[in-house]
Amino acid sequence: MSGRRYLALGVVAGAVPLAVLLVFFALPVAGMLQRGFFPDGRLDLDGAAAALWRPRVGQAVWFTAWSASAATALTVALGVPTAFVLHRLRFPGQRLLRGLVVAPFVLPTVVVGVAFRTLLSVSGPLGGLGLDGTPAAIVAALVFFNVSVVVRTVGPWWEGMDPRREEAAAALGASPVRVLTTVTLPALRPAIVSAASVVFLFSATAFGVVLTMGGVRYSTVETEIYLLTTQFLDLQAAAALCVLQIVVVVGLLAVAGRTGAGRDRPVDRADRRTTNRRPALRDLPALGVTGVVVLLVTLPLATLVVRSLRVDGTWSLAFYRRLQQADSTEAYVVPLSTALSNSLRVAFDATLLAVTLGTVVAVLVTRRVAGPVARRTLSAFDGVFMLPLGVSAVTVGFGLLVTLDRPPFDFRGSPWLVPVAQAMVALPLVVRTVVPALRGVDDRQREAAASLGASPLRVLASVDLAVAWRPLLAATGFAFAVSLGEFGATSFLARPDTPTLPVMVYQLISQPGGEGFGGALAASVVLGLVTSVVMAGVERTRVPGAGAF
Amino acid sequence: MLTLDHLTVTYGATAAVDDVSLELPAGQVLAVLGPSGCGKSTLLRAVAGLERPRAGRIRFGGQDVTTTATHRRGFALMFQDGQLFPHLSVAGNVGYSLRLRRTSRAERRDRVAELLGLVGLPDYAERMPGTLSGGERQRVALARALAVRPRLLLLDEPLSALDRDLRERLAADLHDILRAEGTTALLVTHDHDEAFTVADRIGVMREGRLVQEGTPAEVWRHPADADTARFLGYAAVVAGAAAVPLLSAAGLRAGAAGGLALRRSALRLSVGGPLTGKVHSVRTTAEQTRVVVDLPDSGRLDAVAGLDVAVRPGDVVRLGVDPSRVALLPVVSGAGTSEGPGPAWPQA
Numbered sequence: 001m002s003g004r005r006y007l008a009l010g011v012v013a014g015a016v017p018l019a020v021l022l023v024f025f026a027l028p029v030a031g032m033l034q035r036g037f038f039p040d041g042r043l044d045l046d047g048a049a050a051a052l053w054r055p056r057v058g059q060a061v062w063f064t065a066w067s068a069s070a071a072t073a074l075t076v077a078l079g080v081p082t083a084f085v086l087h088r089l090r091f092p093g094q095r096l097l098r099g100l101v102v103a104p105f106v107l108p109t110v111v112v113g114v115a116f117r118t119l120l121s122v123s124g125p126l127g128g129l130g131l132d133g134t135p136a137a138i139v140a141a142l143v144f145f146n147v148s149v150v151v152r153t154v155g156p157w158w159e160g161m162d163p164r165r166e167e168a169a170a171a172l173g174a175s176p177v178r179v180l181t182t183v184t185l186p187a188l189r190p191a192i193v194s195a196a197s198v199v200f201l202f203s204a205t206a207f208g209v210v211l212t213m214g215g216v217r218y219s220t221v222e223t224e225i226y227l228l229t230t231q232f233l234d235l236q237a238a239a240a241l242c243v244l245q246i247v248v249v250v251g252l253l254a255v256a257g258r259t260g261a262g263r264d265r266p267v268d269r270a271d272r273r274t275t276n277r278r279p280a281l282r283d284l285p286a287l288g289v290t291g292v293v294v295l296l297v298t299l300p301l302a303t304l305v306v307r308s309l310r311v312d313g314t315w316s317l318a319f320y321r322r323l324q325q326a327d328s329t330e331a332y333v334v335p336l337s338t339a340l341s342n343s344l345r346v347a348f349d350a351t352l353l354a355v356t357l358g359t360v361v362a363v364l365v366t367r368r369v370a371g372p373v374a375r376r377t378l379s380a381f382d383g384v385f386m387l388p389l390g391v392s393a394v395t396v397g398f399g400l401l402v403t404l405d406r407p408p409f410d411f412r413g414s415p416w417l418v419p420v421a422q423a424m425v426a427l428p429l430v431v432r433t434v435v436p437a438l439r440g441v442d443d444r445q446r447e448a449a450a451s452l453g454a455s456p457l458r459v460l461a462s463v464d465l466a467v468a469w470r471p472l473l474a475a476t477g478f479a480f481a482v483s484l485g486e487f488g489a490t491s492f493l494a495r496p497d498t499p500t501l502p503v504m505v506y507q508l509i510s511q512p513g514g515e516g517f518g519g520a521l522a523a524s525v526v527l528g529l530v531t532s533v534v535m536a537g538v539e540r541t542r543v544p545g546a547g548a549f
Numbered sequence: 550m551l552t553l554d555h556l557t558v559t560y561g562a563t564a565a566v567d568d569v570s571l572e573l574p575a576g577q578v579l580a581v582l583g584p585s586g587c588g589k590s591t592l593l594r595a596v597a598g599l600e601r602p603r604a605g606r607i608r609f610g611g612q613d614v615t616t617t618a619t620h621r622r623g624f625a626l627m628f629q630d631g632q633l634f635p636h637l638s639v640a641g642n643v644g645y646s647l648r649l650r651r652t653s654r655a656e657r658r659d660r661v662a663e664l665l666g667l668v669g670l671p672d673y674a675e676r677m678p679g680t681l682s683g684g685e686r687q688r689v690a691l692a693r694a695l696a697v698r699p700r701l702l703l704l705d706e707p708l709s710a711l712d713r714d715l716r717e718r719l720a721a722d723l724h725d726i727l728r729a730e731g732t733t734a735l736l737v738t739h740d741h742d743e744a745f746t747v748a749d750r751i752g753v754m755r756e757g758r759l760v761q762e763g764t765p766a767e768v769w770r771h772p773a774d775a776d777t778a779r780f781l782g783y784a785a786v787v788a789g790a791a792a793v794p795l796l797s798a799a800g801l802r803a804g805a806a807g808g809l810a811l812r813r814s815a816l817r818l819s820v821g822g823p824l825t826g827k828v829h830s831v832r833t834t835a836e837q838t839r840v841v842v843d844l845p846d847s848g849r850l851d852a853v854a855g856l857d858v859a860v861r862p863g864d865v866v867r868l869g870v871d872p873s874r875v876a877l878l879p880v881v882s883g884a885g886t887s888e889g890p891g892p893a894w895p896q897a
Contacts, residue, residue: 162632164632170598171624172645172694174620174649178620179620186634187635
């Protein structure tokens with residue numbers, strides 16, 4: 001094939017994921033907006049604008065802003081010292097702690113919500129603090145969730161930093177604190193800023209956690225969109241909020257992209273001659289912070305597990321058994337095992353789709369192209385696939401529901417809708433995990449292979465795949481875990497008779513009188529367990545930046 | 550004055566630095582020379598306070614600094630690859646330690662300008678490290694290390710990352726700059742040219758031990774043993790009976806030494822020379838003809854001839870030995886020739 005034919009191949013390959021994104025992401029979002037701004041076929045911005053001035057909406061915006069800011073600040077404050085302890089020191093049990101701290105990120109949001117409520121409820125271990133249902137509890141849950149983002153992003157970066165730079169500063173007379181503030185933190189700045197903006201993003205668009213913990217009392221923009229669309233059928237206000245959210249998200253991604261620019265470049269990825277050192281007395285503050293993080297992570301999870309096994313003051317599997325024996329008279333209509341197999345089947349399909357599309361995108365955006373136009377095109381292409389990261393899953397879910405119900409896209413009730421929506425959510429994670437590995441390949445290796453007679457496809461197989469198969473495996477596990485826990489879009493699309501596990505958990509929590517709470521605990525434990533097994537597999541691939549941003 | 554007193558640094562069970570004692574008088578430059586992995590960098594890191602010694606003391610100016618924190622030692626450290634702070638400009642890097650000491654802005658600017666002049670980069674103040682070449686980066690790193698006039702400058706292979714031409718030029722510059730600043734410096738390197746160019750004194754290290762210490766001339770003329778001689782660039786070491794004819798041809802007293810180290814140009818084809826050998830191979834370089842000859846008693850050795858001498862493999866030629874291109878070695882057991890059939894030298 002000639003070079004022109006490979007270019008054509010690349011364009012065609014790029015068109016497929018783009019088309020999928022267009023139909024299953026852009027179209028639903030646009031449909032949702034259309035309903036908001038063109039309520040009866042004519043542009044009506046006043047209604048949307050007026051909706052933004054409603055006190056309840058204002059409260060949601062304000063609550064979102066401050067809770068996300070507080071959560072981000074706290075997450076960074078806890079995450080950076082933890083990254084140091086887990087990636088720059090050396091002590092027994094470190095790998096275990098790394099796995100533990102990172103686990104919450106892929107835990108299904110509803111599980112986290114349930115775990116925190118169990119911990120903080122009046123009868124829970126920390127019930128005395130009176131935090132149940134307070135904003136502080138929501139912020140704590142957001143921190144719980146996101147601390148791994150900071151650790152995973154900043155940690156490997158820190159690990160790769162040549163310690164001799166800090167040693168040079170110390171030899172020049174800088175005290176440890178000065179070394180930290182004048183050398184280490186400036187060098188870490190891109191990683192910290194990037195992690196912080198992602199944490200803010202996740203906190204501001206958190207859905208499952210806030211819905212399970214805040215109920216209707218504390219509402220963020222995301223849960224407000226949900227309530228406006230499902231409870232009040234006020235699409236105008238919902239659309240206005242969607243736009244507001246998209247604007248903020250795109251802005252944030254741009255800022256993060258700018259600050260993180262060039263972070264794929266191997267800084268001074270040390271020849272790792274200097275190994276990590278043992279903890280010393282001066283590491284006590286950082287060790288203390290890590291201890292707090294470990295407590296924050298283990299306490300809710302341990303409580304969740306213990307409470308799911310305690311029925312009427314004795315150890316029992318009753319909650320689990322009752323879930324399995326569900327009959328149609330209960331609010332949940334399928335047994336636990338059916339919900340689990342629903343989840344697994346959907347996650348399998350979603351993963352297949354997300355990994356296939358994500359790999360194509362990752363390969364395309366890491367090709368070297370000549371000319372500024374081609375480069376800009378690729379960079380825009382890259383950016384477009386990051387969008388689902390920030391656009392409210394609720395928007396996508398509801399949008400899918402309202403737009404894909406007529407020809408040519410009549411997918412209503414199609415069993416494919418849920419996996420496709422989940423794949424859209426997992427896609428950015430796949431791309432983000434694979435791209436750094438492919439970018440790390442020295443282009444001269446590809447040139448050497450080509451000069452030895454390898455065709456472009458052969459180069460891809462022998463050079464790129466050789467490097468990327470581990471990240472690809474990690475990305476697969478990641479996508480699977482994320483699909484398992486996906487709740488925002490799924491809650492709209494899953495048919496009532498085929499709920500996934502997260503949907504089932506939410507159904508159980510919503511039962512009047514707290515009847516289903518025990519069942520919710522049990523289902524959460526099962527869901528958390530399955531996710532942990534998948535993530536343990538990801539951890540074994542030892543891809544340092546998996547789940548980093 | 551820096552004094553190391555029976556210093557030992559261990560990594561696990563292995564001693565990277567093994568019972569090393571040495572003295573470095575103020576204002577002098579000592580180069581510790583050794584192959585990679587000999588422990589020289591660990592020695593430097595221990596002096597800097599980056600490694601804790603297992604045993605022994607480090608003293609500076611009569612004061613024991615063995616347990617003093619790195620940043621309180623008043624030393625400065627310069628690495629092989631500079632380790633410039635990438636987020637600071639050249640001026641920011643050079644002025645870093647001055648800012649730590651809260652030097653006034655004007656004073657800082659003057660000193661930075663002075664140092665950049667000293668290292669030959671007067672117009673580079675506003676450049677960022679990413680835009681510099683390897684040689685420029687090392688110059689900036691040197692200026693940064695000199696900024697506060699450290700009591701002791703520690704240099705870890707400062708020129709090794711550079712290409713040969715630049716390395717030679719910078720080594721000469723480094724020599725002049727250290728003299729101009731009157732800096733006491735400890736340099737570790739595996740490059741003997743660098744060590745000989747820059748240093749007043751040379752220490753040779755091998756497997757954690759300091760095997761020799763002296764002025765460059767002393768070390769050069771009298772390597773402590775065969776391995777040291779080879780490390781210093783002597784092409785062959787001949788011991789025992791094989792050395793006897795070479796020693797007498799050089800006019801050196803036979804039996805006075807345990808062996809002989811020869812540079813590649815120690816043997817020269819000359820019509821009236823005292824030795825006879827058979828040419829094995831011939832190669833012409835730009836400046837001379839390099840010949841490999843087989844000597845009946847001493848084995849196969851390198852020799853040189855003028856470009857005007859025409860020889861072919863198989864020719865029998867006469868050779869002389871240039872005494873300034875050989876070094877006598879003390880009696881060392883096991884220091885046999887690597888080539889040649891010589892019998893073992895009788896043990897002393």
